[in-house]
Amino acid sequence: MEISFDCIPCLLKQAVSASRMATNDKNIQEKIIFESLDILSKYNDYCCSPDLARDIHSAVKKHTKVEDPYNEIKQRDIKSAKSVYPALKEFLDQKNNELYWALKISATGNIIDSAISNFIDIKGCALAEAEKDFGVCDIKDFEEKIKNAKTILILGDNSGETVFDKVLIENLAPKNVVYAVRGEPILNDATMSEAIQSGLDECATIISSGCDSPGTILDRCNSEFVELFYNADVVISKGQGNFESLSSCDREVYFLLKAKCGMVAELLEVNVNDYVFKMHTA
């Protein structure tokens, strides 16, 4: 997905916020802002918004020497999500364990995005959000596809959302699910460590995509991941960052997310805040 002008102030806001998470030193925060302004002025050199975000968060890490500024937030979100897990299982049970609602729970997990809001009450709104229907849901195609699928690859997104994804993966059992996480800490995205903390090792094979951006930029992924990406029978891509980096990719992908900003909503032909499960064809 092309970088929209709207991405630029949004990423700068992220830089301000991340710099505060990593340090209280205003001089260092200012250095990060100056470097971010410089990076943003070269936005045309980047392939997509997650690519830009990578360099901005690298600047945060470089200036603060904090490798994982979002660690505290990730821990908090996983803890909150785990506390909602039994209620999500009960919700799905009441919906007769239908695949539609398992997908919807996973999409609902996408509200746990500290990059967008630090103050969301996960417990309070998860069930209310889960009850809302998808704006677009290509479930018919998907049901056909998974019938004979041997390997389903899920591209993970935020920490905490991982726990909601566990509900979906348990619903897909006994299918072989591979869950891909980021190669290193970036934003509040899940890495191997957060995926294991979320209990995903109990129901899926966790692999690292090798990617160091808050998305899946194939040129920045490791070769094992890229091979699996092209060979998996079904690929489910979670969240906006993965969508922004794979929206024009050359294989079939099911995008599962909440459309949080106008640009993503426009491209997906839905309204802002709609939940989406949409098939992309190569």
Place this chain on the structure above:
Amino acid sequence: MEISFDCIPCLLKQAVSASRMATNDKNIQEKIIFESLDILSKYNDYCCSPDLARDIHSAVKKHTKVEDPYNEIKQRDIKSAKSVYPALKEFLDQKNNELYWALKISATGNIIDSAISNFIDIKGCALAEAEKDFGVCDIKDFEEKIKNAKTILILGDNSGETVFDKVLIENLAPKNVVYAVRGEPILNDATMSEAIQSGLDECATIISSGCDSPGTILDRCNSEFVELFYNADVVISKGQGNFESLSSCDREVYFLLKAKCGMVAELLEVNVNDYVFKMHTA
């Protein structure tokens, strides 16, 4: 008020938004964004956020050759505000024309701020907002002060808000009220033209502050205004822009606004979204 790091992405967002109001040409929009990034990287050279905003909106005007990008929005907001005017008068009548509620109506007008939200339903929410109490209200001091005041100076803010201010000025009658507007079009702020369209010439003397920023930067105001500013018995300053530029000024000012962002709220010691009527002493 010092420029906060949070002002920087917020002003960049304003640049994106204003550039779209002024042109559909993406190349010109991009030039504005590049120039804005450059201006923002020199934020330390500016005295306050409205000072920075001035240069950013100058870039919009320079690149698009549109002198008043917000003209359409200003017209729309004045029209909407005028349609609410009879209901505001009735509301005040039901409140026995108390000064507290006249001030509150004027503060409520501060929600008409297209810079922050383009899609506010003025009609729908004006009365509901007017009913809310102030978070802080230094009305006791104010009532004493205006008893013997000969001249009350009001520093205007946005177009449309002007109509709400008319209700306050009519309540202050027969006091002599001077209403100051910006020296030239900047953001959605009222200039002489919008003040007259709002009917303020019927109840006040309208003057130009001469200021070309969305605030009152005394160094950029004309000498007549500055003289009046220091000699008026009472000064009421409307909105965040005037507050940001006068928060440390060397005369007594009553700040009347809605605290729309965290930085302003913090300095005023209120919560975000609180309505404020606060005396500043020199």
